[in-house]
Amino acid sequence: MAEAHQAVAFQFTVTPEGIDLQLSHQALTEIYLSGMRSWKKRIIRLKNSVITGVYPASPSSWLFVVIAILATMYTRSDPSMGLIAKIQEHLPVSTQCQVVLSAVLFSTMLWLLLIFTMRLCLKQLLSYHRWMFEQHGKMSTTTKVWVALVRIFSGRKPLLYSYQGSLPNLPVPTIKDTVKRYLESVRPLMDDAKFERMTKLATEFESSLGNRLQWYLKLKALWASNYVSDWWEEYVYLRGRGPIMVNSNYYGMDFLYVIPTPIQAARAGNSIHAFFLYRRKLNKEEIKPVSTVIPLCAAQCERIFNTTRIPGEENGKELYMYTHLDRHIDTLSMYTVQHWQDSDYIVVYHRGRYFRLRVYQAGRLLSPREIEFQIQRILDDPTPPCKGEAKLGALTAGDRIPWAKARAKYFSSGVNKRSLDCIERAAFFVTLDDDEQCVMGDDSAASLDRYAKSLLHGKCYDRWFDKSFSVVYYKNGKKGINGEHSWADAPVVAHLWEYTLATDSFQLGYNAEGHCKGEVDASLPRPQKLNWEILPEEQISQSLAVAQALADDVDFHVFPFQDFGKGKIKKCRVSPDAFIQMALQLAYYRERGTFCLTYEASMTRLFREGRTETVRSCSNESSAFVRALEGGEVRPQKLRLFRAASEKHQLLYRLAMTGAGIDRHLFCLYVVSKYLGVESPFLKEVLSEPWRLSTSQTPIQQVELFDMVNHPEYISCGGGFGPVADDGYGLSYCILGENLINFHISCKHSCPDTDAHKFGAQIRKALHDLIKLLSPIEKEPNKTEEKKMEVKKEL
Known part of the structure; x- marks a missing residue:
């Protein structure tokens, strides 16, 4: 019952003498420290918002501008050309303060104007892409000047989101260019008759309906930050009603030939600790902006942790004349955005049970050795799963509508809702797998194939496929990751995965016995097992059957060349x-x-x-x-x-x-046509290929x-x-x-x-x-050369 006492801050009983109130000092301390951690995060985020908001300038530059303006006033010159005097006339303060306050106000306005100008210049510079089309190793003078200007206007030590306000908007290609490139792309796939027919459809579309749809798309591009991304996320991912397992989710593998430790709990301890180190850096925006020559958008990083895909039955708005885009839609629940305080726990699955594992104690992140200790407690826990609990995760692996209906019926209140909320609010999901995966030995080729299939779908019920990502730790210390696709693309998860792999092995490391380094606080409360009541066993079985059929049909081959x-x-x-x-x-x-x-x-x-x-x-x-x-x-x-x-x-x-691609432009034109309720034979055929x-x-x-x-x-x-x-x-x-x-x-x-x-x-x-x-053809040596070689060998 130890974990039950940790769940409340106080307890009371009614006695003949009155109410006996007993405070739990440990729980109150935890609440206090949790609140302090939350306020620290608020202050950090506020500070970062200010730094990012004034980038590429810095907050300290405001003081420099103020001092410079005040200095010019003392030299009896007026850099404001009369504006400071105008401001003084409207200030309801004493004469002595008017001069200083008006100068500060003017300096602030000048500073903001300079920031706006610098950001506008940087945005124009980042819109230059001719450097990508130049021959490798041969940089034009224009590009050299551009590189220098980008460095000047980029400021120093940017935070992760510093460039967001300066990135250009995605341009809308012209209908003519898109149609031309499309026809060119399908020419090798069609015979003359089919190509002539498609050319006719494309020409009709370009000269009639296409211009009307393009007008609406340009209007959206003026209003929205990106004319593609929100529709792409909704219609390509969230509106899909089939299983996301195999069809949408993807996976990432561990080191190719190395297992840093054969101890499952130890590998989980280091790795989980590394994930939370990454989240700490993410919250502080200390991760360097990813860049090629110029920075890349970091918007997808906001939803890495504490995010879950929620199954939807319908979204309540009619989209007239939709063919394959129906009224049903999933949503993304982003607890990072909704709450200041990030989740301080993960949910761990092992042998049919779900456990809530807190990774913070008294306001500090648990050490890798302490997380290993907690993971080992879960591995040693003999508690059997609740009725229907073992294969509950199959609901996230099957079709979306049955899962949405089951969620609304069985998980809307009581114990089930609390346990489901715990999973969906967790930082991420962890599976402790009883299988072993290894790519060593005589059967390395087949073992890689099994490893890939395990990460992609597992047993179809031992992953929570709706979480932004799930980490799998195998019995022999091997690990892997499964990512949900709607919230972000694979490079974002890959960046996180690279960091945790490197931190796990090269920075944290293991002792001689293969355990995590450090000491253990034995007083840590045990991980809390989640409880469930009256689970929809029939629906779980049906979803599992759908998912299992899909998983069995997948043929995988992984090979290192x-x-x-x-x-x-x-x-x-x-x-x-x-x-x-x-x-x-x-x-x-x-x-x-x-x-x-x-x-x-x-x-x-x-x-x-x-x-x-x-x-x-x-x-x-x-x-x-x-x-x-x-x-x-x-x-x-x-x-x-x-x-x-x-x-x-x-x-x-x-x-x-x-931004001059074909398919996203055609996709958005198709979405506009459906909103307008008009049919386009050309677009319909393009999107059905x-x-x-x-x-x-x-x-x-x-x-x-x-x-x-x-x-x-x-x-x-x-x-x-x-x-x-x-x-x-x-x-x-x-x-x-x-x-x-x-x-x-x-x-x-x-x-x-x-x-x-x-x-x-x-x-x-x-x-x-x-x-x-x-490769260049190697010439066969003639007889004279052969004799010379023989003489050299003898010498």
Whole structure:
């Protein structure tokens, strides 16, 4: 009953002598310290808001402006050109104070005007993207001047969100350009008759309905920070009524060959502590803004912790004439935004039970050793799960409407509501898995596949798929992460994951026995088991059946390609990403004998609240190269076509990053058409085209955290996702160091035309064929040279 006493600040009993009131000093102390921590966070956030609000200037610059203006007044000059005198006339204070106060007011207005001007200049500078289109290693004079100006106007020591107000808005491409690029992208996928028909539909759309829809879209772009992101989040993610497990969620893997400790509780202790260190840095905005040459939008970072996707039955507003966009919608519950105080606990799942584990005690974050101690308590707890509790998580893995109905009926009050609130308000979710995952040994290939499937869907009930992210710790110390997709894209979670991996192993470390370092406070209250009453067992079983069928259908193949990497590719003067994309086009053509619509994710975070754009990697140039390679053309011709294909891919990628992509524009035009209640045969056909090859690169963003030269084994294997089309592939790749590329391939067993392992073999062959094509031909030594070599050997 120890945890029950910790739950209240006081207790009382009624006696014949009156009321006997007993205060719990420990609980009151905890309340006081919790309040102090909350107020500290308020002060920090207020301070950061001021610093970010005046960026690229600093708050101290206000004092400099005031002193400068007062100094000029003492020299009997008037820098305000009479404005200070005008202000004095309207000040209801004594004459002695009027001069100083009017000068301070004028200085403040001048300071704010300077900040506005600097921010406007910085916004214009960040809108310049020509540097992306310049040849590598050759920077124009204009770009050099631009780089210098960006450094001048960027200020010093920016906080995480300092650049948010200066980032440009995502531009709306012209209808003409989008239609032209779309037709160009589908030409290799259609015969002459189909292409002629699509060209006619596109021309009709461009000359009639397109201009009307474009007008509404430009109006939204003027009003909103980003004309795409809110609709993308709602219609692509939150309105989906099918399972988010496999179909939407993605995963990230642990170190490829290393397990820092074989003790499950110890690995969890270090890792969980590292997650909260990251959250502390996030709250203080101490994380450096991620940047390429210019900073990227950090808006998605606001929802990393304490965020849960809530299933919705309907949103209450009619969207007329929607075809696949119905009235049902999920919502994102962001407790970070709604409350000053972040959650000071996590929820842990183990053997069918849910536990609330507080990670703060007396106002301080528990040490890794103390968290390990608490995790071990959960592992040793013999309490059986409540009736129906063991597979409760299956509700989050199945269809969304049944889950929403069950939530409204069974979790709207009482014990169930309190326990569900506890899960949804937690900082994040943790699973202590009884299975072991390992990529060592003779069965390393198959073990990687099992590891990927486990992280993507597990047993379909031992993850809480609605949480912003769930961390899985396996029995042998291996770990991984599963991310919900609607609130942010994979690079945001990957940044967090990189930090925790590095902090866990390189900063916190373990003692000789494999335990976390530090001491344990044995008086820590035990983790609190969540209780449940009358759970919808029939609905849980139905959701589990749907999820299990989906999980069983997923075919996964993960393999590290170590024959060569970006080091050798760059020596051939080719972009590694373009090289891999050409290899994927070649592999798909060899397997299926045709080309397909190919999706490659590109970010648009150069713009405010930007998320992603599509790079259509299958182009006229790439298909011409593949046909030439397979058709036996001479080597110079194949090389010329490869160069043209890779350069075209780089151009498409840069256009997507700079707001000139195709698919988000067409998507938003389609949404506008549905709001207006008008049909567009062109848009309807465009948005119904399947992405049979969906690809994504997972870049390492914090290379400085890892030593890939001396310790190449201490690197993540990247992550992956499920197939987008029932008859297609989901493919993720991670370029690590100079000599390693990890591939994650998914498809469905139910499709007879797809096989993840066969496609993996085709990718390996394609990579070797391309590098052989690009590598210079080594001349065979003649007889004279052979004799010289023999003489040298004898000497």
